[in-house]
Amino acid sequence: MNIDLSEEALAYGTSAGQAIESAGGDRLLLAAEEDPRQRESQYGPVLAELGAWELDPRGDGDDLEAAAALCRAAGYRAVAYPLAERLARPRDLDVDGLIVVPDRGPASAPVAGLPLRWAAVTLRGRRSLVTGARESGPPRTAAFAATLDLHGTDLADGAGDAALGLVLPCWTLLGLLDRAIDLTLAHVKVREQFGQPLSAFQGVQFQLTEAEVERTGLDVLAKYALWSIQAGSREATQDALALRMAALEAAEVVFRAAHQLHGAMGFCDETPLSWLSRYSQPIRRAPFGLSATRALLAERIGRPGARAGGDR
Amino acid sequence: MGPGAAALRDELRQLVRDHVPRDYLGAFTDDPADLEIAQRFCRTLAARGLLCLAWPPEYGGRGASPWEQTVVREEMWAHHEPRGAQYMGVNWVGPAIMRHGTADQKERHLPPIARGEVIWCQGFSEPDAGSDLASLRTSATPLPDGSGWSVHGQKIWTSYALMAQWCFLLARTSAQQRKQQGLTVFLIPMDAPGVEVRPIRAMLGPHHLNEVFLDGVHVTRGQVLGQVDQGWKVVQEVLAFERVGIARYARCERLLLGAPRVLGGQWESLPGELHARWARMLTHCRRARLLAYRVIAAQSAGLVTPGDAAAYRIAVTRLDQDSAEVLMEILGLADLADEGDGRWWRREVEDHWRYAQASTVASGSIEMQRILLAREMLK
Numbered sequence: 039m040n041i042d043l044s045e046e047a048l049a050y051g052t053s054a055g056q057a058i059e060s061a062g063g064d065r066l067l068l069a070a071e072e073d074p075r076q077r078e079s080q081y082g083p084v085l086a087e088l089g090a091w092e093l094d095p096r097g098d099g100d101d102l103e104a105a106a107a108l109c110r111a112a113g114y115r116a117v118a119y120p121l122a123e124r125l126a127r128p129r130d131l132d133v134d135g136l137i138v139v140p141d142r143g144p145a146s147a148p149v150a151g152l153p154l155r156w157a158a159v160t161l162r163g164r165r166s167l168v169t170g171a172r173e174s175g176p177p178r179t180a181a182f183a184a185t186l187d188l189h190g191t192d193l194a195d196g197a198g199d200a201a202l203g204l205v206l207p208c209w210t211l212l213g214l215l216d217r218a219i220d221l222t223l224a225h226v227k228v229r230e231q232f233g234q235p236l237s238a239f240q241g242v243q244f245q246l247t248e249a250e251v252e253r254t255g256l257d258v259l260a261k262y263a264l265w266s267i268q269a270g271s272r273e274a275t276q277d278a279l280a281l282r283m284a285a286l287e288a289a290e291v292v293f294r295a296a297h298q299l300h301g302a303m304g305f306c307d308e309t310p311l312s313w314l315s316r317y318s319q320p321i322r323r324a325p326f327g328l329s330a331t332r333a334l335l336a337e338r339i340g341r342p343g344a345r346a347g348g349d350r
Numbered sequence: 351m352g353p354g355a356a357a358l359r360d361e362l363r364q365l366v367r368d369h370v371p372r373d374y375l376g377a378f379t380d381d382p383a384d385l386e387i388a389q390r391f392c393r394t395l396a397a398r399g400l401l402c403l404a405w406p407p408e409y410g411g412r413g414a415s416p417w418e419q420t421v422v423r424e425e426m427w428a429h430h431e432p433r434g435a436q437y438m439g440v441n442w443v444g445p446a447i448m449r450h451g452t453a454d455q456k457e458r459h460l461p462p463i464a465r466g467e468v469i470w471c472q473g474f475s476e477p478d479a480g481s482d483l484a485s486l487r488t489s490a491t492p493l494p495d496g497s498g499w500s501v502h503g504q505k506i507w508t509s510y511a512l513m514a515q516w517c518f519l520l521a522r523t524s525a526q527q528r529k530q531q532g533l534t535v536f537l538i539p540m541d542a543p544g545v546e547v548r549p550i551r552a553m554l555g556p557h558h559l560n561e562v563f564l565d566g567v568h569v570t571r572g573q574v575l576g577q578v579d580q581g582w583k584v585v586q587e588v589l590a591f592e593r594v595g596i597a598r599y600a601r602c603e604r605l606l607l608g609a610p611r612v613l614g615g616q617w618e619s620l621p622g623e624l625h626a627r628w629a630r631m632l633t634h635c636r637r638a639r640l641l642a643y644r645v646i647a648a649q650s651a652g653l654v655t656p657g658d659a660a661a662y663r664i665a666v667t668r669l670d671q672d673s674a675e676v677l678m679e680i681l682g683l684a685d686l687a688d689e690g691d692g693r694w695w696r697r698e699v700e701d702h703w704r705y706a707q708a709s710t711v712a713s714g715s716i717e718m719q720r721i722l723l724a725r726e727m728l729k
Contacts, residue, residue: 332621
């Protein structure tokens with residue numbers, strides 16, 4: 039059983055991370071925060087250079103893994119751009135990307151200020167086009183989230199679209215958590231209180247391990263959900279929901295520990311943790327938060343004939 | 351809570367309705383008008399004898415019961431602390447001066463605090479002295495001419511420093527065997543030569559946190575609070591005044607209770623589990639409130655233990671963060687109008703989420719509370 043991405047995908051993720059770093063890395067986010075309308079010109083070229091828009095994750099298994107690795111690398115560098123949403127675009131529609139939206143209630147996504155065309159799909163496969171995106175607030179508080187206006191059309195059923203649309207943002211979130219943990223490890227090794235580094239305190243070590251168990255658990259579930267899509271499994275959407283639930287739970291534990299162990303420093307604009315934490319919010323809130331994701335998952339697993347996953 | 355408490359609560363709510371705009375989210379925003387609202391509100395409270403309600407009458411207070419003080423703390427925090435930074439002066443700077451101050455210090459500092467005219471900041475934490483406060487390095491070196499000390503050092507995370515007129519500063523006056531010894535409290539004006547404040551932008555919002563640089567600030571014996579080298583004792587007392595701290599549960603409860611009303615018909619269609627989490631948070635609000643009341647009762651009877659206070663602090667700071675998550679999820683599922691109650695509730699919830707992230711770090715980290723509680727349990 040292979041529970042890691044292919045070597046090619048991992049290598050692609052590494053070089054993508056380096057490319058984003060050379061293009062400005064974290065500084066791009068700060069610039070985008072100053073002027074959200076610059077996001078396309080800041081991130082677009084570097085992602086195009088990486089061949090992001092030539093990837094065909096819905097048609098090719100290798101490209102799917104590459105897309106996942108790219109999202110993770112982008113999350114690690116706090117790339118403030120709806121990369122996962124763009125990579126999830128449906129093959130049969132002339133749009134730039136796909137946003138998963140709830141069956142009812144408001145739809146939102148971190149697409150504020152971007153000149154792109156979006157399709158939306160619900161878990162049941164109801165498709166629509168995004169006709170307007172109203173910024174929910176300034177980037178510092180809304181993190182580029184926009185409320186979407188949707189226009190239902192006679193588009194073909196998109197029941198198969200949603201799984202990838204849910205899974206790729208979880209890979210981005212995984213990258214954000216990787217970085218939050220790395221930053222925290224670095225901090226607790228150098229920050230001294232009571233005459234020793236914070237890392238020497240068992241209470242600190244335990245918080246780190248709680249975070250790591252969540253992160254590593256998310257890592258394997260993310261790969262599992264990817265495999266489920268690759269294999270064309272009829273449980274792919276259900277597996278994507280299971281992944282999303284684990285991702286939201288992990289994000290809460292990891293960011294809580296990371297903030298706690300950074301102390302006041304972690305809230306300051308000059309520390310990357312504060313950006314990661316704020317920009318993880320749109321992924322964690324939309325299309326469904328933790329309770330809604332759990333309810334949707336339970337509803338699907340609970341259907342007669344459904345399989346809860348595991349021994350396949 | 352005693353006969354006067356309910357009437358006091360009503361009075362405070364009416365004052366908030368009359369004097370605090372609906373969209374007020376605290377005094378420390380980018381809009382200077384918000385600070386002015388807080389300053390005005392403090393003067394309004396002071397004029398009615400409500401600002402330093404708990405102070406003895408000789409210092410301008412009403413000698414109110416701890417329960418009336420609790421009502422004030424709850425109502426103010428629930429409504430985004432319209433006293434702004436002044437709660438510090440009222441809650442602990444004033445009482446510390448009453449207990450340790452000279453007649454001159456009392457005369458100089460207490461009346462302006464009681465009138466709501468002055469903002470204090472607390473110069474405790476330093477870059478290398480957070481939880482381990484006694485390791486602080488800011489030094490006060492005696493001047494050869496005997497006219498006082500020269501203070502050098504750096505403070506950090508100093509709330510309100512940019513707007514404060516005075517600082518309650520802890521500095522090292524001598525090297526002693528125990529690091530808790532040799533510390534002294536100074537009351538220094540923020541416009542003294544050598545004091546420089548730099549704001550730190552942070553996700554809590556602008557103007558919350560600052561660095562304070564002290565470069566040869568001249569302080570005199572008249573500015574020492576208590577005894578030279580005995581500052582740790584004063585600080586321990588100050589921290590004891592703040593055992594219950596801000597009534598975080600009151601804002602959590604107000605926002606949670608507001609959700610069904612603001613969502614209207616949409617409330618019923620939220621996932622059942624979210625309703626359950628919401629109900630659980632309300633129960634945790636009640637639990638935190640009762641734990642606070644137990645500490646207050648014990649404190650009044652002189653029986654409070656650090657462990658009781660720590661258990662409450664752990665419960666209430668976690669409540670703050672857990673309820674922020676539940677509120678944000680409710681917000682994410684709600685289709686709210688961009689006006690009226692829906693708009694204000696959205697802004698309040700978003701603000702609460704960011705602010706709550708720091709609650710297990712601010713005013714004594716949760717780790718320190720856990721150590722205190724465990725020490726008490728294992729005694």
